Amino acid sequence: MAVVPYKENQASKKEQVAEMFNNISHKYDFLNHFLSLGIDILWRKKAIRMLKPHQPKQILDIATGTGDFAIEALALNPDRVVGVDISAGMLEIGKQKMEKKGLDHIIDMQMGDSEKLLFEDNTFDAVIVSFGVRNFENLKQGLSDMHRVLRPGGKVVIVEFSQPRTFPMKQLYNFYFKSILPVIGKMVSKDQSAYTYLPESVAAFPDGERFLNILGEVGFNKTECKPLTFGISSIYIGQK
Numbered sequence: 001m002a003v004v005p006y007k008e009n010q011a012s013k014k015e016q017v018a019e020m021f022n023n024i025s026h027k028y029d030f031l032n033h034f035l036s037l038g039i040d041i042l043w044r045k046k047a048i049r050m051l052k053p054h055q056p057k058q059i060l061d062i063a064t065g066t067g068d069f070a071i072e073a074l075a076l077n078p079d080r081v082v083g084v085d086i087s088a089g090m091l092e093i094g095k096q097k098m099e100k101k102g103l104d105h106i107i108d109m110q111m112g113d114s115e116k117l118l119f120e121d122n123t124f125d126a127v128i129v130s131f132g133v134r135n136f137e138n139l140k141q142g143l144s145d146m147h148r149v150l151r152p153g154g155k156v157v158i159v160e161f162s163q164p165r166t167f168p169m170k171q172l173y174n175f176y177f178k179s180i181l182p183v184i185g186k187m188v189s190k191d192q193s194a195y196t197y198l199p200e201s202v203a204a205f206p207d208g209e210r211f212l213n214i215l216g217e218v219g220f221n222k223t224e225c226k227p228l229t230f231g232i233s234s235i236y237i238g239q240k
């Protein structure tokens with residue numbers, strides 16, 4: 001059974017995920033940086049650095065949310081970054097951010113579903129996703145469509161939470177993720193479930209080798225996994 005934010009709700013995972021991110025969009029950036037002590041910013045920067053040697057000019061940021069990964073991607077000096085997301089609330093905050101920073105001419109924030117991308121085959125030099133794939137309703141479908149819109153030789157870079165497996169990080173992580181984070185998350189975001197869904201969806205996500213296998217199954221090659229900060233997150237890389 002798929003892990004969903006609102007267990008009592010009959011809506012699909014995709015509808016529930018969009019609703020949840022709409023609900024927390026105003027507090028999302030603050031909670032992200034507060035709950036991770038700012039480490040999420042370093043993780044995104046490191047992931048983008050992996051693309052430096054490839055100098056991608058056309059970049060697609062899937063599950064862009066409020067656009068932080070798209071902004072980091074500007075370090076690569078691209079011609080265009082397109083961000084797509086299914087949450088209108090997250091996109092609205094992202095669009096305001098781009099306008100305020102004067103980046104709306106280079107970062108284009110659009111409504112879009114990773115499982116049904118409205119782009120031609122072989123369009124982008126790089127496809128990037130941070131903390132998005134865990135939320136897909138159909139993971140393989142989302143990854144296949146990312147592969148489709150990537151040009152041959154193009155790179156995919158994905159950052160996602162993973163589970164530390166060694167003592168004492170595993171125990172510390174479990175305590176923080178299951179007991180501290182949901183309480184602060186609920187208090188600040190006022191959403192009953194979002195920060196309970198977070199650890200549950202991380203636990204259900206096929207991280208590490210299992211994720212590399214799925215990337216291979218949908219057609220990516222030269223896949224690699226780079227664990228970050230004791231394995232709390234991982235960067236996955238692949239090529240079309």
Ligand SMILES: C[S@@+](CC[C@H](N)C(=O)[O-])C[C@H]1O[C@@H](n2cnc3c(N)ncnc32)[C@H](O)[C@@H]1O
Binds near residue numbers: 129136137142
């Ligand atoms: C945790 S946020 C990550 C946002 C941003 N990438 C970041 O690093 O802060 C996850 C985002 O994934 C989006 N999302 C989930 N499923 C999606 C899908 N099928 N297609 C596009 N976006 C999706 C959600 O709406 C949400 O904005």
